[in-house]
Amino acid sequence: MLERKDLGGYIAAPDDDLIVCRCEEITKGEIRHAIHDGLFTLAEIRRFLRAGMGLCQGQTCGRLVKALLARELGVAPAAVEPATARSPVRPVEMRVLADNQERDDG
Numbered sequence: 001m002l003e004r005k006d007l008g009g010y011i012a013a014p015d016d017d018l019i020v021c022r023c024e025e026i027t028k029g030e031i032r033h034a035i036h037d038g039l040f041t042l043a044e045i046r047r048f049l050r051a052g053m054g055l056c057q058g059q060t061c062g063r064l065v066k067a068l069l070a071r072e073l074g075v076a077p078a079a080v081e082p083a084t085a086r087s088p089v090r091p092v093e094m095r096v097l098a099d100n101q102e103r104d105d106g
Helices: 028-036 042-049 062-073 094-105
Strands: 019-021
Touching: 019 028, 019 062, 028 042, 028 062, 042 062
Parallel strands: none
Antiparallel strands: none
């Protein structure tokens, strides 16, 4: 577990408008700002900003968010606890489930 420490105030960087999480349209600046506000784990960043909770479930942005967190905290990326991986969830029509039930019963 990473130690909670005061990182000082957030200072904007020239590339803070770069999109890191394309699914949820989260920028580098939003992530950096959240870290300076006290979010020190990937799970906290996911819950607060939804970075890594879009359709790809962090497959595209996960490493970038982890690298940003490690850089802002001044630790190695290996010291950052990984986020919980989940499979993407997509809506399923009820008739698809009904068809599967009929095949199982038949």
